[in-house]
Amino acid sequence: MATIITVSALLLTGCADGSGDGGGGGDGPEKTTLTVAGLPLADVAGLHLAIERKFFEREGLTVRVRPVQQSVQALPALAKGQVDIIGGADYVKFLQAREKGTLKTPYLAEGARNAPHMMDVLVPPESDIRTARDLKDKRVAVNILNNIQSLTLNGILRQEGAGRPDYRQVPFPQMATVLERGQVDAVHIAEPFRTALKRKLKARTVVDGDASPADGIPLSGYATTEQFAEKNPKTAAAFVRALRKGQAVAAEDREAVAKVLPSYTEIEPDEAAALKLPAYPETASASPLDRLIREMREQGLLKKKLAAGDVLHEPGK
Incomplete structure (x- = not known):
């Protein structure tokens, strides 16, 4: 190597x-x-x-x-x-x-x-966020602002007739920490961090990041x-x-x-x-x-x- x-x-x-x-x-x-x-x-x-x-x-x-x-x-x-x-x-x-x-x-x-669930929106298990529509005005962490994550999520939310969240820039390795501390309401996170965070916090998936029109x-x-x-x-x-x-x-x-x-x-x-x-x-x-x-x-x-x-x-x- x-x-x-x-x-x-x-x-x-x-x-x-x-x-x-x-x-x-x-x-x-x-x-x-x-x-x-x-x-x-x-x-x-x-x-x-x-x-x-x-x-x-x-x-x-x-x-x-x-x-x-x-x-x-x-x-x-x-x-x-x-x-x-x-x-x-x-x-x-x-x-x-x-x-x-x-x-x-x-x-x-x-x-x-993009592929199914390799990039998802996750929330803590006790969160009242259940669907894409619940993300409107919520604090959602993305790795970089105005990037592929917000672009794809905005497209999905538009198709769902849902409003946009309040994006916050957080590097992938820090997303578990800010979500656990309640500094954001949800994270839009990619692999391999997605699987690690789900296991650590028992986080729930509320949006599959590969949903249309972001699929593939x-x-x-x-x-x-x-x-x-x-x-x-x-x-x-x-x-x-x-x-x-x-x-x-x-x-x-x-x-x-x-x-x-x-x-x-x-x-x-x-x-x-x-x-x-x-x-x-x-x-x-x-x-x-x-x-x-x-x-x-x-x-x-x-x-x-x-x-x-x-x-x-x-x-x-």
Whole structure:
């Protein structure tokens, strides 16, 4: 398994290992050592499986993972070239950054799509919140404001004819604490934190985060910069080939995902076996992402026209 260091340590030591730059030559990758910022979520299981099973090594790549709690935390490092790729990069914030001209981040590959109960709204067992309609004006924790969680929940509530809650930004690892203390009324939480919180607090599910129109919607992917993709086309293609193999394992072998999750999250092995996993697409697809973009525009999170083809970067094979 690749060495794991925090992003803060990375920023203190400067750029990622430069020994991999220009080391490919010939038909090999231009850059052989890659730094990927990754979240402690089930979204990036395919990445860790590809590392564990040496799919990257077979493509001539060494992939090092730097953990982050929120994908946007890695954007400054990505812009400076200290991180090559962000795994588990949520589409909402990254598409907004692209629209604002902050940083254009093409996606090399999809990471995860929504699936039943992998991202739910939970409440304490004694809560009087019973249905989606009861969430109106209630304090609901989300990992990042105006992001994929509030976007999908707003869509579900709209379809239910329900009013919106009062969103509060709380990192996933802290959601159990704030819910237990009564600082929020509910949490919109993703795996692997969802299962851990349900067991710890005996929390109830009041909304399945995969309900229509959020069912199967793209959640996150593997984002880089236009400069990296243009400068390192062979590296990008090799990364995607290896990642697709990891995604295929994740999609087909639930036990493999359950075994790898404890290696990069705080989830216990017995809890990992009980997780509700996202879908792991092997190839990027424009249609689901266009659907997400339409929802973002409907909720005012994107102002300009944007198509999935403008965002997805399909490296040469």
